[in-house]
Each structure stands twice: as structure tokens, then as C-alpha cells.
Amino acid sequence: MKRTATFANKSFFEFDHASLDIGAVAAIDGPESLRTLGVPVKPLGIFADRWSQFLADVQSQSLPPHAAVIGAGTAGIELALSMKYHLDSLKMDNPVRVSLIERADAVLLDGTARLRKLLTKALGHAGVAVNTGASVTHASNETLTLDSRNRVPSCFTALATGARPHAWLAQAGMATHEGFVVVDPTLRSVSHPEIFACGDTAHLGFDPRPKAGVYAVRQGPVLAEQITRLAKGEALTIYRPQSDYLKLISLGRRRAVAEKWGLAFNLPGLWSLKRHIDLKFMKN
Ligand SMILES: Cc1cc2nc3c(=O)[nH]c(=O)nc-3n(C[C@H](O)[C@H](O)[C@H](O)COP(=O)(O)OP(=O)(O)OC[C@H]3O[C@@H](n4cnc5c(N)ncnc54)[C@H](O)[C@@H]3O)c2cc1C
DSSP: OOOEEEOTTSOEEEOSOEEEOOOOEEOOOSOHHHHHHOEESOSHHHHHHHHHHHHHHHHTTSSOSEEEEEOOSHHHHHHHHHHHHHHHHTOOSSOOEEEEEOSSSSSSTTSOHHHHHHHHHHHHHHTOEEEOSOOEEEEOSSEEEETTSOEEEOSEEEEOOOEEOOHHHHHTTSOEETTEEEEOTTSBBSSOTTEEEOGGGEEETTSOOOOOHHHHHHHHHHHHHHHHHHHHTOOOOOOOOOSOOOEEEEOSSSOEEEEETTEEEEOTTHHHHHHHHHHHHHHO
């Protein structure tokens, strides 16, 4: 059967096998004003550009150093701490205000109690204002209004509200789980074996895992191996996701906490370790 992939400019190419590695998009729940003014943390390139523009506006004193993060999962907490550290380091006359807003009654609801305690302490120490059990009902250029009617100052609002699949995946006819492509242990779609899926795009139906880069990067070499094997007419290899992984969460002051096997640590040297791992990954 002839299989084709068509680009937005209508050009197309034929393929025997393809792999979908298009990641996920930020889930954006909230009022229209927040959807318009909030900056999703993904795609990262756009987020980084908007953040750089905000920093430039703060430095030129066009905007006050007031920012907020919606969503207090690992990404949101790490981001709030980093933003606070960065804004503090600008040493502006206007006081820095960074707020973290979470709908649930606690930050990091899916984390261990020990990690939650460490990160809550770090947020307090950094001076990030944490609002739990709170939702944004309206956003303006300088303020977020919460359902409690409290107002939070923010000229840059990051949306770290979780990962959602690209909408078109569910409409493409492949088997999906909550919109993500269900794959077998060879990373092929369970309904369309000619299609592979990796990283955040894939749902590991045989052994589900959270959406995290550590799984995505380990799947890359497996995908390369499968392509080689297909070309040689050999049987495909089996991917076995690691059961746990070392989480290193930056606290923004050249400090980081680590968690693995349910244990969490705040030790000197962890930030350098995280930096080393991240830079090595970027260089590769
Ligand atoms: C703030 C933040 C911090 C994080 N920190 C960590 C961490 O410390 N450790 C960790 O393990 N994970 C972390 N994650 C999660 C991690 O970023 C993702 O799990 C990882 O990036 C998934 O990799 P991926 O290749 O599947 O998708 P992505 O990295 O999202 O890459 C997908 C790419 O596909 C492109 N694309 C999309 N649609 C199309 C299309 N139609 N055609 C062509 N290209 C397309 C996108 O532009 C993007 O470049 C973090 C996430 C966030 C938001």
C-alpha cells in the first residue's frame, strides 16, 4: 500500500515506515484572558523568546519584575524558583514578585511527601508566593484575579499546567490513550505497525510511564536500532523502560534536590551534577 506524508506546503513524500516524535503541547485550562496572555512552557523555543523579551522590558523599566507560574508540578516549581532567582539577580529597584498558583490543595500532589516538603521549604526560602487551592478567573496585562478574588501581580504568566497530546493524533485513526499513540514494546503503534512513536507522543501501553525526557532520550537509540533492523529484515528489538530515574530539580540558587526510589536529598553538588548532565545532553 502506498503511504505518503504531506507537508503544510502540500509537498509530500512516500514512506514504508515513519516515526512520530512530536512531543506534547501544554495543557491550557482557564479563562480566555489567561489563554491569550499566558505563555505555555512548550514549545520551549517560543517560551524562551517571550521570557527574554520580558527580562529586557524589566531591565529597561518598561515593566515591573512581576511574574507568575500556573501549575505547581515539578516543572512549575522549578520554573518559579528559577524565575525568582533570575529576576532577583537583576537587582532592580522595584521589588521582585513571583507567584505560584495551583488548583489543588498542595504543591507537587503526585510527588513524595519528603520531596514536597523540601520544595515547599525552598519556595518559602526563595520568597515565591504560593497560592494553593486557587484558580485564575481573569488575567490582565499586570494582574491575575483568583477565584478567592485575591489579586496577584504578574506581567509574565507561565503556564506549566501539564502535557496534552497534539489534537490531530486522535483524529488520525491510530489507537490512542488519552490522545497519545499507544505503542507496543517495539515502539510501534499497536494499531498501525508501520508507524513508530516515541517520547511524549507515545503511550507505553505495555508498561505506562510519566511524560519525561529521560524516557524520550533512551527511546532514541532503540528507534535507530529498529530502523536498521527493518532495513536488514531482522526481528525488532524490545524496549524496556527503566523502572525509576534520578530526578534532579533545580532550586535556582546553584542548588538542586534529587529524588530516587522515594528518597529525596538536598545536598551540595547536586546542582553541578544536574548542570553537567544537562550540558552533556545538549552537546550530544
Ligand atoms: C519546564 C520543563 C522542565 C522539564 N524538566 C525535565 C527534566 O528535568 N527531566 C526530564 O526528564 N524531563 C523534563 N521535562 C519533560 C521533557 O521536556 C519532555 O518529556 C521531553 O522534552 C519529551 O521529549 P520529546 O522528544 O518527546 O518531545 P519534545 O522535546 O517536545 O520535542 C518534540 C519536537 O517536535 C516538534 N514538532 C511538533 N509537531 C511537529 C510537526 N507536526 N512536525 C514537525 N515537528 C513537530 C516540536 O516543535 C518539538 O521540537 C520538562 C518539561 C518542562 C516543560
